Amino acid sequence: MRFHSLPGSKRYAETKTEYDEVLTRHRTALGELSALAETSPEDIRAITVSWSDSPEPAEPASEPRTAFGDGTYWRSVPYDLSDPGDPYWAHLYVTPTALGSPGLEQLLLLVADDGTRDVILCAPGAEWLYHPYDGGGDVIAPDRAARNVLRTRHPDWLSKHPQGL
Helix, strand or coil, X not given: CEEECCHHHCCCCCCHHHHHHHHHHHHHHHXXXXXXXXXXXXXXXXXXXEEECCCCXXXXXXXXXXXXXXXXXXXXXXXXXXXXXXXXXXEEEEEEECCCCHHHHXXXXXXXXCCCCCCEEECCCCCCEEEEECCEEEXXXXXXXXXXXHHHHCHHHECCCCCCC
16 A cells, blocks of 8 residues: 655645654554554564665665664565676665654655655564655555555545556
8 A cells, every 4th residue: 555645746845834744654564564463663674775787785874774773784686687797786775763763754755855765664574665765655554454454544645546656
C-alpha cells in the first residue's frame, strides 16, 4: 500500500508546516505498523544502500550513512549483471534506530527532499517493511488485516490514482 506524505499528493514540502506533516505521517505509519505487528517502535532497523561496480563495498561518504551514522555492513547483492563489462552492485548497511530519534528524522527528511533513496525501515524480524520515498511511503504490513486497518485509518493519505500510485 502506498501513502502520500502531503495533502493533495504534493510531492515536495516547501514550508515548515509541510515538513512537519511529512514527519507526522512517516512517524504515524511507523508507529502504527509497530503496534499492529506487536513490535517495538524503539527497535527499528534502517537499511541503507551504497552502489558500485564491484562486489566489494567501498567506504563512500554515502548520504544516508552520513546523516544516520555509519551503520553496519550487512551484505552486497548483485543488482544488474546483464553487462559483464559494467556490473552494478548494491551494498546494504543496517542501523538500529528508534521512532522519533533525531537520526531517523534526519534520514526521513533527506529522503523526502530526494537527497537519498533506496531506504527500507523495518522491525528486527522484518514483520513489516516501510519504504519512504520523496512523496510518501510504501507499506508492507504484517498481514492483510493490518493493511486494512491502516487504509481505514488514513484514507486521505492514499493515492487517488486507480493503481494506487
